Amino acid sequence: MADGWGIVEGILKVASVLVSALRRGDQETVDKVLSDDLKITLQRAIAEAEAQEKFGS
Amino acid sequence: MRTGLLLAILPLLILGCQPPQAAQTALTTCAHALVAVDDVVAPAYASDHAGALEDSETQEEYDAAMQTWNNVEEGMRVTRQALLSAQDALNAWQASATEATFRASLPALLGALRGLLDLLMVAQVDVPTELHEALGLVTAFLEVEDG
Numbered sequence A: 001m002a003d004g005w006g007i008v009e010g011i012l013k014v015a016s017v018l019v020s021a022l023r024r025g026d027q028e029t030v031d032k033v034l035s036d037d038l039k040i041t042l043q044r045a046i047a048e049a050e051a052q053e054k055f056g057s
Numbered sequence B: 001m002r003t004g005l006l007l008a009i010l011p012l013l014i015l016g017c018q019p020p021q022a023a024q025t026a027l028t029t030c031a032h033a034l035v036a037v038d039d040v041v042a043p044a045y046a047s048d049h050a051g052a053l054e055d056s057e058t059q060e061e062y063d064a065a066m067q068t069w070n071n072v073e074e075g076m077r078v079t080r081q082a083l084l085s086a087q088d089a090l091n092a093w094q095a096s097a098t099e100a101t102f103r104a105s106l107p108a109l110l111g112a113l114r115g116l117l118d119l120l121m122v123a124q125v126d127v128p129t130e131l132h133e134a135l136g137l138v139t140a141f142l143e144v145e146d147g
Helices: A002-023 A039-055 B002-015 B019-055 B059-096 B100-122 B129-146
Strands: none
Touching: A039 B019, A039 B059, B019 B059, B019 B100, B019 B129, B059 B100, B100 B129
């Protein structure tokens, strides 16, 4: 019985996510949502440049 | 197996839309999840970098201090690429009505999302709920295939 409730819970969770996505109008293609570069990738580039400046490698 | 089928079919019924539309919703949700994670990890990366740079005497010491965050950054890039590939496959599905290429792209995307989740946990990042939602949706699509 516990498994049964787990299944129902899982179904409702996925359904809820999809309904929320639909309400937000999530039909944009991935390339339109993502920017050209990730912010963390830009941060890493800046960080490595600063590290190179300090350690001279 | 039946659970997976139910998990995948019910959302499609709720949405009342064609599989490619539901697939686009799943991919778009994944993309929003990646943006949400990026918003969390980018400032954290910058903050830990500042501390590591100040505390380190050598490049090796600095690299070691930043290893966890560099792994997260690489995981983010892998996930981004997997998402873009899945979008290309979905575009092909919409253009030619063949679903196989899209389905073939899902394991790589799921693997990237799971890998990213693991890396975020190692980095002790508060994982945005969007990432868990994205994982649930991609898993649901794969369960349809397996079912």
